[in-house]
Amino acid sequence: MIEAVGLTKRYGAKTAVYNLSFQVRPGAVTGFLGPNGSGKSTTMRMILGLDNPTAGQVTIGGHPYRRLPNAPRQVGALLDAKAVHGGRHARNHLLSLAQLSGIPARRVDEVLGVVGLQEVAKKRSKGFSLGMGQRLGIAAALLGDPQVLLFDEPINGLDPEGILWVRNLMKALAAEGRTVFVSSHLMSEMAVTADHLIVIGRGQLLADMNIRDFISANSADFARVRTPDSEPQQREKLTSALTEAGGQVLPEQDGALRVMGLPLPRISDLAHDADVRLWELSPHQASLEEAYMRMTQGAVDYRSTSDQRAGLQQELPPGAMPPVQVPVPGQGQPGWYAPPPPQQGGQPFAMPQGQPAGPYGAPAAPGGPGEPNPYAQAAPAPHAAPDMTKPEDAR
Numbered sequence: 001m002i003e004a005v006g007l008t009k010r011y012g013a014k015t016a017v018y019n020l021s022f023q024v025r026p027g028a029v030t031g032f033l034g035p036n037g038s039g040k041s042t043t044m045r046m047i048l049g050l051d052n053p054t055a056g057q058v059t060i061g062g063h064p065y066r067r068l069p070n071a072p073r074q075v076g077a078l079l080d081a082k083a084v085h086g087g088r089h090a091r092n093h094l095l096s097l098a099q100l101s102g103i104p105a106r107r108v109d110e111v112l113g114v115v116g117l118q119e120v121a122k123k124r125s126k127g128f129s130l131g132m133g134q135r136l137g138i139a140a141a142l143l144g145d146p147q148v149l150l151f152d153e154p155i156n157g158l159d160p161e162g163i164l165w166v167r168n169l170m171k172a173l174a175a176e177g178r179t180v181f182v183s184s185h186l187m188s189e190m191a192v193t194a195d196h197l198i199v200i201g202r203g204q205l206l207a208d209m210n211i212r213d214f215i216s217a218n219s220a221d222f223a224r225v226r227t228p229d230s231e232p233q234q235r236e237k238l239t240s241a242l243t244e245a246g247g248q249v250l251p252e253q254d255g256a257l258r259v260m261g262l263p264l265p266r267i268s269d270l271a272h273d274a275d276v277r278l279w280e281l282s283p284h285q286a287s288l289e290e291a292y293m294r295m296t297q298g299a300v301d302y303r304s305t306s307d308q309r310a311g312l313q314q315e316l317p318p319g320a321m322p323p324v325q326v327p328v329p330g331q332g333q334p335g336w337y338a339p340p341p342p343q344q345g346g347q348p349f350a351m352p353q354g355q356p357a358g359p360y361g362a363p364a365a366p367g368g369p370g371e372p373n374p375y376a377q378a379a380p381a382p383h384a385a386p387d388m389t390k391p392e393d394a395r
């Protein structure tokens with residue numbers, strides 16, 4: 001198990017991680033999510049003893065990484081797939097790592113088989129594609145057959161087959177009782193890989209919960225309603241009727257309506273009363289991506305603005321209408337993924353039970369690192385898969 005308590009890291013004036021406390025348990029894939037620059041890599045580096053915490057501590061099996069006996073046999077990690085001596089053959093790279101940790105050479109050939117790089121084992125890694133580099137990094141992580149595995153963005157650059165392979169590998173490792181901690185930005189992938197989620201924003205804990213609970217706590221169920229495409233006035237009429245009845249109505253990109261706050265039979269009755277025909281009326285639950293966007297929208301450091309193409313717009317011919325601006329999720333529309341929170345007038349983020357609220361809904365810092373919270377004034381806010389860890393002939 002990995003356990004962080006009050007973990008804080010500052011780089012000069014920059015607080016990368018603040019008062020982070022969590023546990024990563026064995027036997028599950030734990031996803032580590034957060035916007036760009038939220039402190040995921042810094043946290044992983046501190047877990048692996050590559051950075052010293054400014055305050056707090058993090059242990060693996062009760063010991064800080066640097067005091068773990070024979071750490072490379074207990075903990076494997078993929079942090080930066082590019083951190084490889086490019087002039088070395090893939091096999092030699094793994095051999096040198098194995099020798100440093102007293103791992104027999106035959107294990108190198110095993111892990112090359114597991115990650116599918118046998119054919120290129122004698123090729124220099126500087127000629128490797130991004131995906132091949134990721135596979136080599138994963139091979140290095142598996143070398144010591146460790147009980148604890150950390151992967152920072154393991155599917156970066158992988159093709160669909162590679163992504164599926166990593167997904168099955170993570171699940172298989174967890175099903176063997178290992179601790180698997182994996183960061184990713186690909187929500188659709190996390191939704192099908194992780195059992196548990198730890199979400200951070202601006203270095204602070206936003207959520208630590210089972211993936212199903214996370215989605216239901218951070219998303220409002222809604223109905224998708226569609227009126228005939230050729231009759232926009234029907235859509236407007238229905239929007240007014242639903243809004244008057246207390247529903248919240250948002251346009252979907254494909255012309256349908258997203259309706260919250262009204263049950264499906266009531267929407268049907270209101271449409272009938274307004275003499276509006278429906279082409280679609282369906283229940284919908286938000287995806288992990290939507291739940292995640294809702295939770296992290298107050299903790300994003302880098303936001304895009306819409307491209308005005310100043311001076312580059314072609315003048316419209318006389319009488320021509322400008323094109324209709326279709327809303328694009330995440331672009332200049334902070335509320336797109338974030339309809340009103342499920343709890344009326346409540347805290348927009350799911351809170352770990354029984355903890356007082358800190359900024360962004362993160363737990364406050366009870367007795368934390370003993371310093372003021374640097375963000376206090378900040379912006380508003382398994383079924384067992386086949387054993388993929390062994391070469392096919394050994395399964």
Ligand SMILES: Nc1ncnc2c1ncn2[C@@H]1O[C@H](COP(=O)(O)OP(=O)(O)OP(=O)(O)O)[C@@H](O)[C@H]1O
Pocket residue numbers: 011014015016034035036037038039040041042043
């Ligand atoms: N060595 C360093 N010196 C100064 N600032 C740093 C250093 N390492 C990280 N930071 C800063 O700390 C913050 C957290 O960075 P970190 O790389 O941990 O985020 P991340 O969640 O892994 O981001 P991403 O998803 O983009 O990889 C960022 O603002 C980053 O600029």
